Amino acid sequence: MIEVRNLTKTYFVSKRERKKNKMKNEYVRAVENVSFSVRPGEIYALLGPNGAGKTTTLRCMSTLIKPSSGEIIIDGFDVQNDSESVRENISFLTNELKLDEHFSADYTMKFFGGLRNMLPEQIDLRKNYLFDIFGIEGFKNKQISDFSTGMKQKLGIAVSLLNDPEVIIFDEPTNGLDILTAKTVTDYLLDMKEQGKTIIISTHVMRVAEKLSDRIGILIGGHLIIEGTLKEILEKTETETLDDAFFALYEKFGDDNG
Amino acid sequence: MDRRLLVVIKKELMRVFTDRRLVFTALLLPGLSIAVIYSIMGMVIGNMDDERAIHMYEIETYNVPSSYISYMDESPYDKINMHEMVDISQLEESKMRLTNESIDMVLVFDENFDQKMSDYRINEIPNIDTYFNPINEYSQDARNYIVNGILQDYKVAIVGERLGDIKFTQVFSIDIDNSEISVASEEKLAGTVISRILPILISIFLFAGAMGIGIDMVAGEKERGTMATILLTPVKRETVALGKLISLAIVAIFSTISSILGILLSFPFSSKLFGQGLNIDKISFPPQYILLLLIALLILVGIYVGLIILVSVISRSVKEAGTYISPIYMVVLISAILAVMGNGEMNYMKYLIPIYGNTIIIQNIFSLDINMMYFLINSFVSILVITGLVLIIRKMFYNEKFMFK
Ligand SMILES: Nc1ncnc2c1ncn2[C@@H]1O[C@H](COP(=O)(O)OP(=O)(O)OP(=O)(O)O)[C@@H](O)[C@H]1O
Numbered sequence: 001m002i003e004v005r006n007l008t009k010t011y012f013v014s015k016r017e018r019k020k021n022k023m024k025n026e027y028v029r030a031v032e033n034v035s036f037s038v039r040p041g042e043i044y045a046l047l048g049p050n051g052a053g054k055t056t057t058l059r060c061m062s063t064l065i066k067p068s069s070g071e072i073i074i075d076g077f078d079v080q081n082d083s084e085s086v087r088e089n090i091s092f093l094t095n096e097l098k099l100d101e102h103f104s105a106d107y108t109m110k111f112f113g114g115l116r117n118m119l120p121e122q123i124d125l126r127k128n129y130l131f132d133i134f135g136i137e138g139f140k141n142k143q144i145s146d147f148s149t150g151m152k153q154k155l156g157i158a159v160s161l162l163n164d165p166e167v168i169i170f171d172e173p174t175n176g177l178d179i180l181t182a183k184t185v186t187d188y189l190l191d192m193k194e195q196g197k198t199i200i201i202s203t204h205v206m207r208v209a210e211k212l213s214d215r216i217g218i219l220i221g222g223h224l225i226i227e228g229t230l231k232e233i234l235e236k237t238e239t240e241t242l243d244d245a246f247f248a249l250y251e252k253f254g255d256d257n258g
Numbered sequence: 259m260d261r262r263l264l265v266v267i268k269k270e271l272m273r274v275f276t277d278r279r280l281v282f283t284a285l286l287l288p289g290l291s292i293a294v295i296y297s298i299m300g301m302v303i304g305n306m307d308d309e310r311a312i313h314m315y316e317i318e319t320y321n322v323p324s325s326y327i328s329y330m331d332e333s334p335y336d337k338i339n340m341h342e343m344v345d346i347s348q349l350e351e352s353k354m355r356l357t358n359e360s361i362d363m364v365l366v367f368d369e370n371f372d373q374k375m376s377d378y379r380i381n382e383i384p385n386i387d388t389y390f391n392p393i394n395e396y397s398q399d400a401r402n403y404i405v406n407g408i409l410q411d412y413k414v415a416i417v418g419e420r421l422g423d424i425k426f427t428q429v430f431s432i433d434i435d436n437s438e439i440s441v442a443s444e445e446k447l448a449g450t451v452i453s454r455i456l457p458i459l460i461s462i463f464l465f466a467g468a469m470g471i472g473i474d475m476v477a478g479e480k481e482r483g484t485m486a487t488i489l490l491t492p493v494k495r496e497t498v499a500l501g502k503l504i505s506l507a508i509v510a511i512f513s514t515i516s517s518i519l520g521i522l523l524s525f526p527f528s529s530k531l532f533g534q535g536l537n538i539d540k541i542s543f544p545p546q547y548i549l550l551l552l553i554a555l556l557i558l559v560g561i562y563v564g565l566i567i568l569v570s571v572i573s574r575s576v577k578e579a580g581t582y583i584s585p586i587y588m589v590v591l592i593s594a595i596l597a598v599m600g601n602g603e604m605n606y607m608k609y610l611i612p613i614y615g616n617t618i619i620i621q622n623i624f625s626l627d628i629n630m631m632y633f634l635i636n637s638f639v640s641i642l643v644i645t646g647l648v649l650i651i652r653k654m655f656y657n658e659k660f661m662f663k
């Protein structure tokens with residue numbers, strides 16, 4: 001269970017950054033007053049254009065960054081006050097997370113298992129299972145630097161799922177993957193949903209949201225404009241397709257972004 | 259202790275010690291280059307000394323008196339090749355030869371030198387003009403050898419003749435039965451020579467050894483995006499910070515051991531660099547000093563590692579960290595230089611200065627001459643500094659501005 005209540009995140013921009021990127025404001029309000037919840041056994045998709053605040057919202061959930069105000073409760077743990085327990089219970093994945101390419105896939109799993117305080121037997125069990133699903137078994141003793149880009153991403157996913165978490169948070173889960181790898185990942189997510197896990201993904205691709213998710217929240221300019229099942233959204237916006245619904249909403253709300 | 263701290267330390271050490279490039283550049287290279295550089299320096303200086311010891315002085319003489327020739331025939335001075343010149347008009351050419359270093363000295367005796375000496379009661383005493391070339395080391399040696407050695411003894415021999423017996427010239431003796439001329443015990447003597455150089459080398463090696471790897475440990479991981487992956491596990495951020503500090507300290511110690519092994523390896527050739535006749539077998543180090551030395555070294559490592567990781571944390575890239583670390587390295591070098599030049603005057607103020615004071619403490623320990631009060635003052639200040647550094651680093655690890663791009 002994920003509960004987001006009145007989440008606001010403001011980034012302060014240093015003078016140097018402002019000069020470099022020719023920005024006027026001292027701060028960027030990336031997310032403002034966003035509330036929603038994700039229930040066990042469902043996949044929730046945060047849909048929005050570039051810069052809408054999707055990554056920011058998910059990063060606040062992951063405890064990597066702190067909310068400026070509002071709260072996020074994950075399986076009963078507050079991301080601010082109980083960040084270690086939150087991380088204990090989630091799997092967070094984005095493209096920006098990288099693994100040290102000096103090590104082998106095998107050692108990498110052992111290392112992250114160790115950081116998760118797992119017993120060696122537990123690590124081995126989980127490692128074999130994930131290597132099998134993602135087709136890493138044959139490469140496990142190779143250095144990661146010798147992996148293809150797709151293999152590296154799959155290993156990254158395996159590392160993030162090591163702890164068999166109840167809550168899965170994926171930022172752009174299929175971004176940059178070829179269709180075969182993307183299918184492995186989406187199949188896995190659907191499988192996890194069947195097992196009753198709580199799953200949230202972000203995407204700017206309508207088709208991914210349509211195919212994968214049970215409910216969709218549309219984020220524009222840091223505001224959650226609308227949320228519901230695909231059917232509910234189409235009804236509320238009086239449109240036929242998610243694309244049309246999105247354009248209609250963007251026309252109405254897209255200008256007041258910060 | 260948190261088991262995860264060990265996991266972090268193990269990973270950091272594996273990262274360094276299983277990387278052939280890092281093992282070579284951070285651990286083997288310092289020791290090897292020091293062994294080679296010191297051996298070469300030692301051999302060059304050693305050769306120069308050996309050559310000076312066997313060099314024959316080429317001297318040209320004018321109007322040389324027969325008393326001098328007969329004196330030299332019987333004297334123990336055997337490092338002279340004497341060339342008798344016949345015509346005083348050649349003196350300018352002799353000086354030219356001095357300038358271009360083909361001879362080492364020119365002696366011009368007054369004409370009728372022997373005659374004038376025996377007429378000393380009625381006449382002026384005779385004179386010897388000496389010419390040498392101060393730029394040429396052999397010429398300097400020759401002047402010292404001749405003016406302070408040969409000519410003094412030659413004078414005494416002549417006085418002896420005047421008095422009727424050479425024995426009458428003996429007034430007193432110096433150190434005739436004294437086998438213990440130097441009162442410094444040999445181990446302490448060795449201590450002072452080593453104590454001047456080794457502590458500053460250790461101080462520099464410790465910093466230089468940790469610098470490259472330390473700036474990569476945090477800044478590099480942030481830059482490559484691997485830091486966030488680690489911080490997403492339930493491990494506490496301070497555990498990651500502490501693990502990195504401890505691993506870097508271990509790497510610094512290994513790198514320094516390598517450098518010191520390099521010095522020891524070069525010793526057969528380089529012992530002259532560390533002082534004449536230094537005998538490493540004679541240096542005995544009492545156990546309590548070894549303990550003090552270990553404490554002092556660990557404290558210095560703590561300061562260095564804290565500073566390096568701090569720089570690594572505030573930098574966004576390895577390149578930026580490299581820029582920030584250089585002024586700190588300068589401070590380490592300058593502290594080391596000031597410590598060697600120090601006059602040994604006991605003033606507690608200098609023990610309050612981190613790095614500089616620590617280097618002096620290590621110097622004091624090496625010379626077996628340490629004031630426990632100063633040791634405690636310095637340790638106390640240093641531990642405060644280390645604690646401060648660790649607290650700042652910890653705080654920064656929790657600050658998203660420093661930990662994410
Ligand atoms: N560290 C930061 N400092 C300052 N501003 C930031 C920072 N990170 C993000 N922003 C700004 O916050 C806003 C939201 O960014 P965010 O990355 O959350 O968007 P997104 O929806 O994930 O976009 P995308 O589809 O491009 O990934 C953007 O305007 C972005 O420029």
Ligand SMILES: [Mg+2]
Nearest residue numbers: 054055056171
């Ligand atoms: Mg994003």
